[in-house]
Amino acid sequence: MVIVKGIISMRKRIYEIVDIAKKTDKSSSIYDYTMLLIIVASIVPVCFKTSNVLFIWIDRITVLAFILDYIFRWVTADFKFKDKGAKSFLLYPFTPFAIIDLLSILPSLTALNMGFKLFRLLRLNKVFKVLKILRYSKSFDLILNVIMKEKQALLAVCYLAGGYISLSALIMFSVEPDSFNSFFDAIYWAVVTLTTVGYGDIYPVSNLGRIFGMVSSFMGIAIVALPTGIITAGYMNELNRSDNKSNR
Amino acid sequence: MVIVKGIISMRKRIYEIVDIAKKTDKSSSIYDYTMLLIIVASIVPVCFKTSNVLFIWIDRITVLAFILDYIFRWVTADFKFKDKGAKSFLLYPFTPFAIIDLLSILPSLTALNMGFKLFRLLRLNKVFKVLKILRYSKSFDLILNVIMKEKQALLAVCYLAGGYISLSALIMFSVEPDSFNSFFDAIYWAVVTLTTVGYGDIYPVSNLGRIFGMVSSFMGIAIVALPTGIITAGYMNELNRSDNKSNR
Amino acid sequence: MVIVKGIISMRKRIYEIVDIAKKTDKSSSIYDYTMLLIIVASIVPVCFKTSNVLFIWIDRITVLAFILDYIFRWVTADFKFKDKGAKSFLLYPFTPFAIIDLLSILPSLTALNMGFKLFRLLRLNKVFKVLKILRYSKSFDLILNVIMKEKQALLAVCYLAGGYISLSALIMFSVEPDSFNSFFDAIYWAVVTLTTVGYGDIYPVSNLGRIFGMVSSFMGIAIVALPTGIITAGYMNELNRSDNKSNR
Amino acid sequence: MVIVKGIISMRKRIYEIVDIAKKTDKSSSIYDYTMLLIIVASIVPVCFKTSNVLFIWIDRITVLAFILDYIFRWVTADFKFKDKGAKSFLLYPFTPFAIIDLLSILPSLTALNMGFKLFRLLRLNKVFKVLKILRYSKSFDLILNVIMKEKQALLAVCYLAGGYISLSALIMFSVEPDSFNSFFDAIYWAVVTLTTVGYGDIYPVSNLGRIFGMVSSFMGIAIVALPTGIITAGYMNELNRSDNKSNR
Numbered sequence: 001m002v003i004v005k006g007i008i009s010m011r012k013r014i015y016e017i018v019d020i021a022k023k024t025d026k027s028s029s030i031y032d033y034t035m036l037l038i039i040v041a042s043i044v045p046v047c048f049k050t051s052n053v054l055f056i057w058i059d060r061i062t063v064l065a066f067i068l069d070y071i072f073r074w075v076t077a078d079f080k081f082k083d084k085g086a087k088s089f090l091l092y093p094f095t096p097f098a099i100i101d102l103l104s105i106l107p108s109l110t111a112l113n114m115g116f117k118l119f120r121l122l123r124l125n126k127v128f129k130v131l132k133i134l135r136y137s138k139s140f141d142l143i144l145n146v147i148m149k150e151k152q153a154l155l156a157v158c159y160l161a162g163g164y165i166s167l168s169a170l171i172m173f174s175v176e177p178d179s180f181n182s183f184f185d186a187i188y189w190a191v192v193t194l195t196t197v198g199y200g201d202i203y204p205v206s207n208l209g210r211i212f213g214m215v216s217s218f219m220g221i222a223i224v225a226l227p228t229g230i231i232t233a234g235y236m237n238e239l240n241r242s243d244n245k246s247n248r
Numbered sequence: 249m250v251i252v253k254g255i256i257s258m259r260k261r262i263y264e265i266v267d268i269a270k271k272t273d274k275s276s277s278i279y280d281y282t283m284l285l286i287i288v289a290s291i292v293p294v295c296f297k298t299s300n301v302l303f304i305w306i307d308r309i310t311v312l313a314f315i316l317d318y319i320f321r322w323v324t325a326d327f328k329f330k331d332k333g334a335k336s337f338l339l340y341p342f343t344p345f346a347i348i349d350l351l352s353i354l355p356s357l358t359a360l361n362m363g364f365k366l367f368r369l370l371r372l373n374k375v376f377k378v379l380k381i382l383r384y385s386k387s388f389d390l391i392l393n394v395i396m397k398e399k400q401a402l403l404a405v406c407y408l409a410g411g412y413i414s415l416s417a418l419i420m421f422s423v424e425p426d427s428f429n430s431f432f433d434a435i436y437w438a439v440v441t442l443t444t445v446g447y448g449d450i451y452p453v454s455n456l457g458r459i460f461g462m463v464s465s466f467m468g469i470a471i472v473a474l475p476t477g478i479i480t481a482g483y484m485n486e487l488n489r490s491d492n493k494s495n496r
Numbered sequence: 497m498v499i500v501k502g503i504i505s506m507r508k509r510i511y512e513i514v515d516i517a518k519k520t521d522k523s524s525s526i527y528d529y530t531m532l533l534i535i536v537a538s539i540v541p542v543c544f545k546t547s548n549v550l551f552i553w554i555d556r557i558t559v560l561a562f563i564l565d566y567i568f569r570w571v572t573a574d575f576k577f578k579d580k581g582a583k584s585f586l587l588y589p590f591t592p593f594a595i596i597d598l599l600s601i602l603p604s605l606t607a608l609n610m611g612f613k614l615f616r617l618l619r620l621n622k623v624f625k626v627l628k629i630l631r632y633s634k635s636f637d638l639i640l641n642v643i644m645k646e647k648q649a650l651l652a653v654c655y656l657a658g659g660y661i662s663l664s665a666l667i668m669f670s671v672e673p674d675s676f677n678s679f680f681d682a683i684y685w686a687v688v689t690l691t692t693v694g695y696g697d698i699y700p701v702s703n704l705g706r707i708f709g710m711v712s713s714f715m716g717i718a719i720v721a722l723p724t725g726i727i728t729a730g731y732m733n734e735l736n737r738s739d740n741k742s743n744r
Numbered sequence: 745m746v747i748v749k750g751i752i753s754m755r756k757r758i759y760e761i762v763d764i765a766k767k768t769d770k771s772s773s774i775y776d777y778t779m780l781l782i783i784v785a786s787i788v789p790v791c792f793k794t795s796n797v798l799f800i801w802i803d804r805i806t807v808l809a810f811i812l813d814y815i816f817r818w819v820t821a822d823f824k825f826k827d828k829g830a831k832s833f834l835l836y837p838f839t840p841f842a843i844i845d846l847l848s849i850l851p852s853l854t855a856l857n858m859g860f861k862l863f864r865l866l867r868l869n870k871v872f873k874v875l876k877i878l879r880y881s882k883s884f885d886l887i888l889n890v891i892m893k894e895k896q897a898l899l900a901v902c903y904l905a906g907g908y909i910s911l912s913a914l915i916m917f918s919v920e921p922d923s924f925n926s927f928f929d930a931i932y933w934a935v936v937t938l939t940t941v942g943y944g945d946i947y948p949v950s951n952l953g954r955i956f957g958m959v960s961s962f963m964g965i966a967i968v969a970l971p972t973g974i975i976t977a978g979y980m981n982e983l984n985r986s987d988n989k990s991n992r
Contacts, residue, residue: 046914047927127918130911139904143967153487160387161962167378170294174375183295184951191958195965197942198445200696207432214439218409221443222476223391228966229480230487232973239897239974401735408635415626418542422623431543446693448944455680462687466657469691470724471639477728478735649983656883663874666790670871679791694941703928710935714905717939718972719887725976726983 015076018069036136038065042104042129063108066132070101097135103128146234157226164223165190168216176209193217194224263324266317284384286313290352290377311356314380318349345383351376394482405474412471413438416464424457441465442472511572514565532632534561538600538625559604562628566597593631599624642730653722660719661686664712672705689713690720759820762813780880782809786848786873807852810876814845841879847872890978901970908967909934912960920953937961938968 017028042062045055077092078084084091092098107128134140147154165187173186179202180186189202194217204213265276290310293303325340326332332339340346355376382388395402413435421434427450428434437450442465452461513524538558541551573588574580580587588594603624630636643650661683669682675698676682685698690713700709761772786806789799821836822828828835836842851872878884891898909931917930923946924930933946938961948957 043914046918049921049926127915130914133907137903137907139900139907142900143904156387156390157483159385160391163381163385163387170291170378171375174294177297182297184954188954188958191962192942193445195961196444196446196692196940197937197961198440198447198694198940198944199942199947200446200448200944201947203447203449210432210436214436217443217445218439218475222479225476226480226483227962228969229484231966232970233484235901235970236973236977404635404638405731407633408639411629411633411635418539418626419623422542425545430545441693444692444694444940446688446695446942448694448696451695451697458680458684462684465691465693466687466723470727473724474728474731477732481732652883652886653979655881656887659877659881659883666787666874667871670790673793678793689941692940692942694936694943696942696944699943699945706928706932710932713939713941714935714971718975721972722976722979725980729980 011076012079014072015079018072018076019080032136035065035069036133038062039129039132042066046127046129059108062129063105066101066105066108066129070098070105073098073101097132100128100131100134104132142238143231143235146231146238149238150230150234153230154227157230161194161224161227164220165194168194168220171212172204172209172216175212176204176206179203179205179209190216194220196221259324260327262320263327266320266324267328280384283313283317284381286310287377287380290314294375294377307356310377311353314349314353314356314377318346318353321346321349345380348376348379348382352380390486391479391483394479394486397486398478398482401478402475405478409442409472409475412468413442416442416468419460420452420457420464423460424452424454427451427453427457438464442468444469507572508575510568511575514568514572515576528632531561531565532629534558535625535628538562542623542625555604558625559601562597562601562604562625566594566601569594569597593628596624596627596630600628638734639727639731642727642734645734646726646730649726650723653726657690657720657723660716661690664690664716667708668700668705668712671708672700672702675699675701675705686712690716692717755820756823758816759823762816762820763824776880779809779813780877782806783873783876786810790871790873803852806873807849810845810849810852810873814842814849817842817845841876844872844875844878848876886982887975887979890975890982893982894974894978897974898971901974905938905968905971908964909938912938912964915956916948916953916960919956920948920950923947923949923953934960938964940965 016025017031019028039062041058045051045058048055073080074089074092077088078086081088081091093102169183169186169190172189173180173183180189185202192199192202193213196217204210264273265279267276287310289306293299293306296303321328322337322340325336326334329336329339341350417431417434417438420437421428421431428437433450440447440450441461444465452458512521513527515524535558537554541547541554544551569576570585570588573584574582577584577587589598665679665682665686668685669676669679676685681698688695688698689709692713700706760769761775763772783806785802789795789802792799817824818833818836821832822830825832825835837846913927913930913934916933917924917927924933929946936943936946937957940961948954
């Protein structure tokens, strides 16, 4: 009985430490900053094309920390989902952050076992490590909040922008098939043009194609800029609201 | 008498099904989604450069569906224009969507008859199929609504942007005729520059041309961005208004 | 005495016709539309690189019309400046539109006399013809109105943008002198980058240059976008105000 | 005693002249405009790649003026920091503008001594001269004011934009390592793309890279545009507030 109570209280303490820190809880703050440091360290090898002994050891150590972190979070899942009880342990591995955590661990595990043979194939998976940082970012919380609030408007506007891009690509592909190897190239052209990035790797060369390209960009830039406008406006509102709150 | 009544009630039912669905009418919803699927299927062959037997059969089947849809809509036109009576059947083929519907059918008809000899020439016409989707798009309705509301402001602003683009092109063409094959090239340069796309396929190389290009873009980007600004602002107003309505 | 009165009333009538039309005055409207047509016709030869007999005759006829228009406006200048009396005839040639009118006539006069020997040199001057259109453009009036109203804010902001561009160019020219033939090239790079046009004809290649280029564009785009923001906001205000007026 | 008083009153007068002018103080205005002229003159040699006798003499004379200006400001520092007393003379050299002033002088001093051997190395330092202009710019004051006011919002948003740029670069570098020589190249690509400059010197070529590039720019432009939006909005607010004040 005492042992069970001890385990529960220990698990509670682990949960408090592992979860995002309150300012007053020093151990929790230290854990968060350590994890941030480990995540950043784990990303360093991804920023280089070659591998060396140091990078291999960084990989081994950071993945161990990630595994411990994953276990800690899993065994305390019932504190996270307060009202789900034992079900929490089943639900936890399917939360977005748990999936990111798992995907951060898996490629390195393979690497440990198979001696970096799959290294090139696994490069992409290694990127999931960086997403672990999002857990600790307040700016990300804020922008996610804005996106959630304006979800319906954003969805409608993204649908519209996507539709306009597809339509432009389709017309351009029909007008000037020689400039594009495939329909995908036309989509790429439309996105690069309508976001006004304009690399200059693909552009219309025939007169008809240029005329359509001009009409398309003149009309379409407004439509493709709508998501940007909505996010900016939503962010400003969020700022003003929190300003008003703090002024009261 | 009974037959006439039967035909009228059948035509009414057809109209209810063919026209945009109310949420409660299941047949109408099914018809709409089926048409959407057929439209999307009919566009697939346009996204590829080569043709094959599958694409030919997709074309044949989808065009049949389009013809039936066209006939259904035409024979129930009097329900659409409630107060025009028999005149509706004369007016209907000249409504924008009826023209799009016809243009979606015609190229495929030729294709059926002439064995795809005119295939390349007709590529562009095939694009009209995609415009049929607009009938089912609420986002398009909303943006069309915004454009209609701000029509006068947008017209004035597009006139201004068009004028500025022409003026810039004319001056640039006079300042640096060697960089442009024709006046059309200068117009193309002005649009690509003032929308800030900037592919980099045409740009001024002489000092005088560069100076004018800098002045022109510094002053002109604001003017060419006005339509974007008006559409964004109009869209935001529309959103806020519908938010206020639903909140009351 | 009667002759003097006749001349005055005739000059008054000429002024009414030549000046921008009220809707009720048909002769004046006709004069305006004829002048617009002549201006557009006079620009057509500028849009082509080669000259031919037709273009020479268009030039001769349109310049005659411009000369008559210039004389009409000059001899009725006292109606324009209502309170200046005889001084008006001295002041008129120095008004902006009178200068544009004169510059539209001069190159063609030389052309008449010297047989197009100076044709290439005079290309640029020919562009002044197109500025004559501004007299008849309401959109131009509106935007000029906005610019005048926000004059102080725009000046401050343009000064800031100009300063930032110069500073960026200076630093870039010092950081990476090999990519730029002269300081003018660096200014050109800064304008093309900070307006986000980005042709790709000049860009930093050294690491230091790229770092500075990134910092400069990340911070500077906001500053260079300020004039665009002010003009858009000013235009919106103007639109809302005139909407409110017409709603009352 | 009289001498001390004389020195104090002389120092006070120097401070009044050297510091930014009130409109009524003519000597101070003259000093400011002379310094502006000297600063501009001192920048001229930086705008050219070659050096000549004239530029050497401009350098010598302007650096003398800068040294005098630096001494004047230092010995009157106690008037600037009104309540710090003698400590002012210790604090002054560490104020931002004093550092800029010193950095404007140092490279030219070396130049005087060493006969331009280090000329190329010192090019960058010479740019600090131009920053001296900021002391006299009211537009810079205004924008600095806006930045200070929105400091917290801007910091959060820049953090977000920086994070998004790093994330994009990391994923792109993993997806398509062949297009980028190093991770720095990927960061450069992300900045050039997400600010929509799009030079076209680095861009994805593989299909996977292009898909990610499209998704990244479609979502990221909004986030990278947030600082621009905040500065524009803050500047507009500042303008409106000062308008309201002057209207009261």
